[in-house]
Amino acid sequence: MSMLRDAIYSTRGKVVIGVITAIVGWQVWLSVAAAGKIGEGIPQEGRRVDVLVTLAFPPERFHIQKFQKLGRVSGTKENSVQVRGVNRADLKALARPFWVLRVEPLT
Structure with missing residues (x-):
């Protein structure tokens, strides 16, 4: 127990605890x-929905590939990506990245 206490109270231990706390807080x-x-207005019926995902910048290949794991990307326009067939349970996962500003129903 003494070794653990020494590790926690050392400078290196405090840095490790701080980094772990920051990562958990960010998540x-x-x-x-x-x-x-x-956004409001996403249909409540059906298991799959079509959404418009708005980013703070024009999407790049990386972003498109991330969205394709959750649905079918059917197009982009300026800072938005159309994602069709997203499982309703995956909407929060779709909105989770910091670079996603909004997820709205596709009209």
Whole structure:
């Protein structure tokens, strides 16, 4: 127990604890913020929905590939990506990345 206490109170131990706390805090914040990014008006019926995902910048290949894991990307326009056939249970996962501003129903 003495070795553990010494490790925790050392400078290196404090840095490790600080980094772990920051990573866990960031992940919690991303999860909490995801719910607020999902817009009103997404149909409640059906298991799959079509959505428009808005980013803070024009999407690049990386972003398109991430969205394709959750649905079919059917097009992009300026800072938005059309994703079709998204499982309703995956909406929060779609909205979770920090670079996603909004997830709205595709009209």
